[in-house]
Every structure is written in structure tokens, then in C-alpha cells.
Amino acid sequence: MAVDHIITKRFNIVDAHTLDGYLASGGYRGLRRALEMVPSDVHEEVKTASLLGRGGAGFPAGVKWGFCPPGVWPRYLVVNGDESEPGTYKDRLLMERDPHQLIEGCLIASYALGLSQCFLYVRGEMAEAQERVAAALNEAYEAGYIGKNICGTDFSVDIVLHWGAGAYIVGEETALLESLEGRRGMPRLKPPAFPASFGLYGKPTIVNNVETLSNLPWIIEHGGAAFAELGGEQSTGTRMFAVSGHVKRPGVYEVEFGVTTFREIIYADEYAGGIAGGRELKCFIPGGASAPWFYEEHLDLPLDKATVDQAGSMLGSGAIVVMDETTDAVAACHNLVRFFARESCGKCTPCREGTAWMEQILSRVLHRQARPDDLDLLLDICDNISPGFAWPPKMTTICPLGPSAVSPVISALGRFKDEFETYIAQSQARPRIPVASG
Amino acid sequence: MSRFIDENLRLAREIIARYPKPRSAMIPLLHLAQEQNGYVPQDAMEEVAELVGVSSAEVLGTLSFYEMFKQIQPGRYQVNICHGISCFLCGAGELLSHAEEKLGIKSGGTTPDGMFSLEAVECIAACTEAPALQVNYRYSHRSTSEGFDELVDALAAGDRTDIPEHGILATVRQRIPSERAAGASSPDVSEVPVWLGEG
Ligand SMILES: Cc1cc2nc3c(=O)[nH]c(=O)nc-3n(C[C@H](O)[C@H](O)[C@H](O)COP(=O)(O)O)c2cc1C
Ligand code: SF4
Numbered sequence: 001m002a003v004d005h006i007i008t009k010r011f012n013i014v015d016a017h018t019l020d021g022y023l024a025s026g027g028y029r030g031l032r033r034a035l036e037m038v039p040s041d042v043h044e045e046v047k048t049a050s051l052l053g054r055g056g057a058g059f060p061a062g063v064k065w066g067f068c069p070p071g072v073w074p075r076y077l078v079v080n081g082d083e084s085e086p087g088t089y090k091d092r093l094l095m096e097r098d099p100h101q102l103i104e105g106c107l108i109a110s111y112a113l114g115l116s117q118c119f120l121y122v123r124g125e126m127a128e129a130q131e132r133v134a135a136a137l138n139e140a141y142e143a144g145y146i147g148k149n150i151c152g153t154d155f156s157v158d159i160v161l162h163w164g165a166g167a168y169i170v171g172e173e174t175a176l177l178e179s180l181e182g183r184r185g186m187p188r189l190k191p192p193a194f195p196a197s198f199g200l201y202g203k204p205t206i207v208n209n210v211e212t213l214s215n216l217p218w219i220i221e222h223g224g225a226a227f228a229e230l231g232g233e234q235s236t237g238t239r240m241f242a243v244s245g246h247v248k249r250p251g252v253y254e255v256e257f258g259v260t261t262f263r264e265i266i267y268a269d270e271y272a273g274g275i276a277g278g279r280e281l282k283c284f285i286p287g288g289a290s291a292p293w294f295y296e297e298h299l300d301l302p303l304d305k306a307t308v309d310q311a312g313s314m315l316g317s318g319a320i321v322v323m324d325e326t327t328d329a330v331a332a333c334h335n336l337v338r339f340f341a342r343e344s345c346g347k348c349t350p351c352r353e354g355t356a357w358m359e360q361i362l363s364r365v366l367h368r369q370a371r372p373d374d375l376d377l378l379l380d381i382c383d384n385i386s387p388g389f390a391w392p393p394k395m396t397t398i399c400p401l402g403p404s405a406v407s408p409v410i411s412a413l414g415r416f417k418d419e420f421e422t423y424i425a426q427s428q429a430r431p432r433i434p435v436a437s438g
Numbered sequence: 439m440s441r442f443i444d445e446n447l448r449l450a451r452e453i454i455a456r457y458p459k460p461r462s463a464m465i466p467l468l469h470l471a472q473e474q475n476g477y478v479p480q481d482a483m484e485e486v487a488e489l490v491g492v493s494s495a496e497v498l499g500t501l502s503f504y505e506m507f508k509q510i511q512p513g514r515y516q517v518n519i520c521h522g523i524s525c526f527l528c529g530a531g532e533l534l535s536h537a538e539e540k541l542g543i544k545s546g547g548t549t550p551d552g553m554f555s556l557e558a559v560e561c562i563a564a565c566t567e568a569p570a571l572q573v574n575y576r577y578s579h580r581s582t583s584e585g586f587d588e589l590v591d592a593l594a595a596g597d598r599t600d601i602p603e604h605g606i607l608a609t610v611r612q613r614i615p616s617e618r619a620a621g622a623s624s625p626d627v628s629e630v631p632v633w634l635g636e637g
Contacts, residue, residue, distance in 0.1 A: 039633065039634055072628070073627075073628045073629055073630060073631070074623040074624070074625065074627070074628070074629070074631075076623070083563045084560070084561055084563065085561070086522040086523045086524065086560070086561040086565070087522075087523060087524055087561070087565050088561070088563060088565065089563045089564060089565045089566055089567075091563070092563045092564075111633065114630070114631040114633070114634045115631075116620075116623040116631050117458070117620075117622060117623040123563070124469075124504070124506045124575075124607070125506065125518075125562055125563075125572065125575050126563070126575070127574075127575040127576060127607045127608050127609075128576070128577070128608075130607060130608035130610075131608040131609060131610040132610075134608055134610040134611055134612045135610045137612050138610075138612060138613050141613070141614060141615060141618045142615070142618070144618070146618075147614070147615075147618035147619055147620050148617075148618055148619065148620045148621075153633065154632045154633050155633040156620040156632075156633075157620055158456070158614065158619060158620045158621065158622070158623075160456045160457070160612070160614075161612045162462075162465070162466065163465070163466065163469060163607065163608070164465070164504070165465050165468070165469065165504035165505070165506040165507055166504050166505030166506035166507075167503060167504050167505060168560065168561075179465065180462055181459070181461060181462055182459075182461035182462050182463070182464035182465065182490065182492075182500060183461075183499075183500055184499060184500055184503035185503060185504075200625075201458060201459060201625035202625065203625045242565050242566050243566065244524035244527075244528075244565035244566045244568060245523075245524055245527045245528070245568075246527055246528075250524075250565075250566040250567070250568070251566050252566055285523070289522075289523060289561075319565065321523055321524055321527070321565070323527060327527065331526075332523065332526070332527070335521070335522075335523055335526045336523055339522065339523075339560055339561070342560060343560065345503075
């Protein structure tokens with residue numbers, strides 16, 4: 001079956017964000033279909049689809065849904081619309097261009113699992129997405145798609161729009177719940193606090209990404225099996241990838257998941273169209289700032305979760321960042337590490353102290369004020385955060401943010417060590433000051 | 439005089455009622471306070487604390503974690519230039535230098551007339567539209583120096599009425615008509631949802 005566009009199919013319809021535009025293009029058919037089914041059968045369809053989470057970790061949604069302990073009520077749904085991983089740009093588009101599709105997805109999930117209230121957490125900085133979602137919710141309430149006795153059935157659920165206020169770490173699911181409870185967005189130690197069993201207010205909570213949920217209307221309308229037929233073995237359906245950086249046509253492309261290769265999406269004319277200015281590729285990040293870098297030799301790998309995991313990185317949040325041969329690896333590495341240093345929530349020592357030290361060392365190198373043993377110190381700190389630099393990382397921290405900061409360092413040092421050494425060789429000797437001061 | 443005006447107080451109570459626990463309304467109420475004042479003054483924190491039933495120290499504790507909440511009045515227009523990886527690769531550094539020159543302030547500063555605050559910020563999810571910036575959280579995609587100058591001049595001349603002043607985020611608010619509301623679901627009431635039947 002040739003279906004390229006599932007979740008972006010309405011992006012060319014100007015009024016798709018309104019209820020009229022949505023209904024005119026087949027909207028709410030998935031919900032109506034679901035309401036004719038037994039809730040557990042809706043869950044089964046999602047399992048059959050083997051829809052992988054699109055927020056970063058790539059965990060199968062249907063399986064996660066099954067982790068809600070039986071007999072514990074109420075259960076909540078929290079939608080993760082905090083999109084802030086550098087390189088990632090898709091959830092904002094889904095919220096701005098097709099908010100009803102997301103709402104319909106929330107309703108289907110709530111119906112299937114008996115979720116009695118839904119919180120739609122939109123990143124604070126996305127004013128237009130908040131407006132589009134608010135307007136869509138208002139229309140859907142008025143038309144009887146949300147709230148009490150949805151479409152005249154005994155299914156009732158409220159969807160509450162909630163805005164964040166600026167903090168990357170809040171995208172981590174347990175930090176998201178803390179934030180939704182009115183606290184500082186600091187991750188919880190898990191286990192035992194996996195949200196499906198101990199989530200919002202200590203109750204079973206499903207946290208799903210915007211893109212994950214946006215797939216549900218299609219899956220229920222066409223069946224889980226039709227979805228599973230698309231894409232690869234495990235990586236089913238389609239997926240949105242943002243291709244940014246040094247390419248001719250940066251853009252967000254929905255492609256069959258698990259099939260299209262990096263070479264195609266970076267070089268093909270219908271996608272990013274190759275490196276801008278006819279330059280050569282230096283490296284690319286396959287899945288957002290947290291992911292280890294890939295190079296020329298990885299171009300023919302398919303955008304498939306298992307394949308990319310095995311090759312030592314991850315597809316993460318569908319963010320491909322391309323760097324051409326003119327890129328300064330030290331500067332790029334510093335840029336990424338600075339992000340994690342600034343966004344560390346400070347709850348655990350290796351991350352809070354380590355990322356700040358790493359940023360300072362890289363900044364020294366970049367300003368040609370490095371010390372001869374700076375690279376050893378950098379690696380030593382990395383080893384404290386992510387012992388042995390294993391992939392996936394062995395963690396000494398509560399959440400994966402700390403180890404994420406190690407990815408660009410190990411990548412850049414592994415491949416472009418000479419660039420670091422050049423900076424160090426050019427560095428002026430400076431009096432020793434402890435790195436952690438100031 | 440920075441406590442909620444009547445209309446906002448009513449709205450604040452409406453928002454609180456949507457949540458199973460009042461404390462969950464803290465961030466939404468802080469946004470409302472910032473919308474009314476352009477920042478979150480001390481007495482607004484105290485009022486939010488009263489409304490959601492915590493101490494004002496707890497409100498400060500939460501507020502200070504989040505970048506968007508300002509404790510001192512920023513410029514009328516908060517200009518945020520993205521320096522995340524994709525924008526960095528596509529000239530964010532040059533754009534930021536240009537902005538500093540045009541506005542005559544460094545990143546982190548506010549112009550003496552209180553019109554503009556400038557900041558270099560982390561990724562704003564516009565990576566394929568680099569270099570990107572936001573003015574009061576409204577996007578400008580594929581920004582150039584010339585485009586930046588035009589934007590700033592238009593803002594200064596009051597020609598960009600589509601960009602509300604700092605503090606106002608979404609101009610469309612969620613309304614839950616009371617006759618349509620399913621109601622907040624308390625974590626303390628264990629009930630099988632009716633549509634699951636005996637489930
Ligand atoms: C530091 C950090 C930041 C994250 N940010 C986001 C985010 O912005 N959006 C998102 O959906 N998931 C994010 N995640 C992943 C979530 O923890 C969670 O796995 C996801 O929301 C689950 O939804 P899914 O199963 O549908 O992918 C982040 C994880 C970490 C560790
Ligand atoms: S790893 Fe970093 S961000 Fe995550 S909980 Fe620890 S300090 Fe916070």
C-alpha cells in the first residue's frame with residue numbers, strides 16, 4: 001500500500017486546524033469507529049500496529065498502555081508537547097497545523113484505557129500552537145467531541161490545555177508530571193515511579209508524545225494491521241523527520257519508517273536535496289542533540305530504530321542535523337554540551353557538576369586557553385557521568401540528560417581529535433584556576 | 439496593585455477548578471499574573487500562593503525553575519535569538535552579533551527605553567527554519583540581518599500589532615462550557631469509568 005502521509009496529510013489544507021476543515025477531510029472518523037468498538041479492542045489495534053513512541057525512547061505505545069495496573073483508578077493521560085531537544089521540529093507543526101488530529105488521538109487513547117482526564121502539556125514558548133490547540137479544543141467541546149457524553153455515548157473525558165514555562169528537562173516524562181503538579185521540573189527516580197503505575201498524583205498515568213498520539217485516528221480508522229504493513233519490521237508506519245543544518249532544502253519530511261535511508265532523506269531531491277553549496281558531508285546527528293554522531297559510512301542505513309540502535313546511536317526524536325566539511329567540530333561539540341549544562345535540573349551531582357565542568361573545559365579549548373591535560377580531564381568527567389561510554393549509556397544519574405551531554409564529546413573526540421589538539425597546541429599557557437570556580 | 443484584577447481572579451478560579459489538585463494550576467496562574475503585569479511581582483506570587491494553597495516560598499521555588507517567568511520587568515518586546523545547534527550551523531552567531539549592534543545592548547540586556555530585551559536562547563523548535571528567533575514567543579523564520587532590522591523598526595513604530603506585549607502568550611484561551619464539562623477527576627475517588635462497564 002502506498003501511503004506516504006498519515007499524520008501530515010492535512011498540512012496542505014489551509015483550514016485543517018478548524019473543526020470544519022478537519023471534518024471535511026475525514027476528521028473524527030477514527031473516534032467514531034473506536035466508540036463502536038469495545039475499549040479493549042481499541043487497545044488491541046494499537047498493539048497490532050506496533051506503534052513506537054515518537055518522543056525519544058521509541059517504546060511501543062500499546063505495550064506501555066498495558067502497564068497500567070488493573071483495578072487502580074483514576075488513570076490519567078498526559079500529552080508531551082514540550083518539544084525542546086535541539087534539532088527537533090515536528091510536534092509544534094502537528095499542533096499548529098492539525099490540532100484536531102491530536103485531540104482525536106487523545107480521545108481514542110482515553111476511551112481505550114479508561115483514562116478519565118487528559119492534560120495536554122504544550123511547551124511554554126509555543127504561543128501559536130497554544131492558540132491553535134485552544135481554539136480546536138473550544139470548537140470540539142462545543143460540538144460534543146470532548147467533555148460529557150462524547151458523541152452521545154457514556155464516554156466522558158475532559159482535555160485540559162496546560163502551558164509549560166521554559167525548561168527542556170520538563171520533556172522528561174516524570175519531570176513533566178512534577179511540573180504538572182506545580183513543582184520544579186525535576187525527574188523522579190525510577191523505578192519505582194514509572195508513570196504507568198505511579199504517575200500524576202501517584203495514579204496510573206500514560207505519557208505519550210504528540211506525534212505518537214496523532215497516529216491513532218488513522219490506526220483506528222484503517223486498522224492496526226494496515227499500519228503495521230507500512231514501514232519496516234519493528235519500525236512500523238510513517239514518521240516525521242526534521243532535516244536541518246547544512247542541507248539545500250531543510251524541512252520536515254514524513255517518510256515510511258524503517259525503510260528510507262539517511263542517504264535518501266539527506267540527498268534526494270524530494271527531501272533535503274544534499275549538502276548546500278556542493279560541499280562534502282562531515283557528520284550528522286541522527287536523532288537529536290543527545291544522539292552520538294554518524295558519518296559518511298552510515299548514510300546507507302535505513303531510518304529504522306533497531307538498525308540505528310545497533311550502529312551505536314538512536315533515532316531519538318526524529319531530528320537529523322547535518323554538518324558539512326566546514327564545520328568546526330570543537331565549536332559544534334561545545335554548542336551541544338552548553339545546551340545540556342544549561343538545562344541540567346541540578347538534582348544529581350554527576351550531571352549538575354559534570355556538564356558545567358565539561359562546558360567550561362570546551363569553552364577554554366575553543367578560546368585557545370586550554371591546558372595540556374584538558375582532554376584527559378574531559379574524558380574523566382564523561383566517564384563519571386556515563387561509565388565506560390557504553391551505548392546505551394550506563395547511568396550514574398537519575399535521568400538520561402547527563403549521559404546525553406557525553407554523546408557529542410565522545411563523538412567529536414573519537415573522530416576529530418586532531419581539531420581539539422590543534423586548539424590545544426595554539427593555546428596560551430594560563431595560570432591554573434580551579435575549573436569549578438566562578 | 440499587581441494582584442489579579444476581577445476578571446483575572448474569576449479566570450484563575452475557573453482554571454484551578456479544572457485540575458484535580460489546586461497546586462497544578464500554579465504555572466497557569468503565574469502565566470496569568472505575567473500576562474497582567476508583564477512579569478511576576480512579589481504580591482502576585484503571594485496571591486497565587488493563597489489561591490492554590492501553598493506558601494509563597496513554594497511559588498518562588500517553582501517559578502524560579504522556569505525561564506519564561508520574569509521577576510523584573512523585561513522590555514516590552516522580548517527578543518529571543520536561538521543559538522541551538524541547527525541555528526548555530528546556519529548563522530545564529532552572526533545574527534546575534536547583528537542584533538546586539540542594532541539594539542545597542544548585549545544578550546541579557548534591555549534597551550534604556552524599555553522597548554527591547556535581548557537574549558540568546560536554546561532550541562525553539564524551528565530547526566529547519568534556521569536561523570530562527572522569537573519576539574514575545576512569536577516566530578520569525580530564516581532570519582537575516584535586513585529582516586531583523588525591518589522587524590525591530592516595525593516594532594518600534596508600533597506596526598506589529600500581531601505581536602502582543604510581553605507577558606501575553608496565547609491570545610485564544612481554552613473555555614470549557616460548564617454544561618459540557620466532564621469534570622476534574624480526583625485521585626482520591628476510585629471509580630471504574632462508566633464506559634468500561636464491568637471492565
Ligand atoms: C531530557 C529528556 C527530555 C525529553 N523531552 C521530550 C519532549 O520534549 N517530548 C517528548 O515527547 N518526549 C521527551 N522525552 C521522552 C519522554 O521522557 C517520554 O519517553 C515520552 O514523552 C513518552 O512518549 P512516547 O512513548 O509517545 O514517545 C524526553 C526525555 C528526556 C530524558
Ligand atoms: S541527570 Fe541531570 S537533568 Fe537528569 S535528574 Fe540528574 S541533574 Fe537532573
